[in-house]
Amino acid sequence: MIFTVAIDGPAAAGKGTISRAVAERFGLAHLDTGLLYRAVGAMGGDPVAAARALCPADLDREGLRSLEAGQAASRVAAIPEVRKALVAFQRDFARREGGAVLDGRDIGTVICPGADVKLFVTASAEVRARRRWLELGGEDAPKPYDAVLAEVQERDERDMNRADAPLRPAADAHLLDTSELSVEDAVRAACAEVARALG
Numbered sequence: 001m002i003f004t005v006a007i008d009g010p011a012a013a014g015k016g017t018i019s020r021a022v023a024e025r026f027g028l029a030h031l032d033t034g035l036l037y038r039a040v041g042a043m044g045g046d047p048v049a050a051a052r053a054l055c056p057a058d059l060d061r062e063g064l065r066s067l068e069a070g071q072a073a074s075r076v077a078a079i080p081e082v083r084k085a086l087v088a089f090q091r092d093f094a095r096r097e098g099g100a101v102l103d104g105r106d107i108g109t110v111i112c113p114g115a116d117v118k119l120f121v122t123a124s125a126e127v128r129a130r131r132r133w134l135e136l137g138g139e140d141a142p143k144p145y146d147a148v149l150a151e152v153q154e155r156d157e158r159d160m161n162r163a164d165a166p167l168r169p170a171a172d173a174h175l176l177d178t179s180e181l182s183v184e185d186a187v188r189a190a191c192a193e194v195a196r197a198l199g
């Protein structure tokens with residue numbers, strides 16, 4: 001069975017949690033495509049050469065989940081040759097036997113426009129920044145909430161306004177705003193869409 005679920009949306013909207021839960025529930029493979037850009041950003045040197053040479057082991061490097069790695073990722077992600085170098089890996093993953101969930105920014109629009117299910121997961125910038133800040137330790141976080149909010153807004157701005165594959169919902173994506181939803185309710189809503197597509 002070839003079956004592709006595309007889950008897009010801005011940072012900290014809940015894509016990762018939802019994608020992992022959907023993959024587990026339906027027995028699908030999962031690729032967090034943000035890790036590809038994070039790995040390229042973390043490699044230093046020429047980002048185009050890094051993207052062309054990327055191998056799966058690079059996705060296991062330490063420190064890729066940090067806020068700084070996210071900022072570096074969003075800078076290299078604006079380079080069209082970097083994006084082009086990462087297309088084949090993502091498309092191959094999407095078409096693997098047994099089905100796959102890919103989460104990112106442009107999965108439903110560019111990488112897999114024919115995906116069987118497309119979800120666009122979003123939440124207000126304030127809610128997303130608060131989640132990130134709590135993940136970083138809340139009052140014990142190394143940065144105040146306002147600084148985290150500024151970084152979230154800066155990354156949104158760059159991701160939504162780049163010329164190549166900007167962050168936006170596909171015309172046929174189901175919108176899922178998690179601002180007011182519990183994790184369980186968000187996962188339930190996403191699984192319902194996938195179950196419907198699977199028949």
Ligand code: C5P
Nearest residue numbers: 011033034035037073074077104105106
């Ligand atoms: O999802 P994550 O926060 O790990 O992504 C890091 C950055 O990588 C994003 O801010 C975005 O610029 C870029 N990205 C992208 N396309 C994807 C996944 C991530 O441009 N499919």
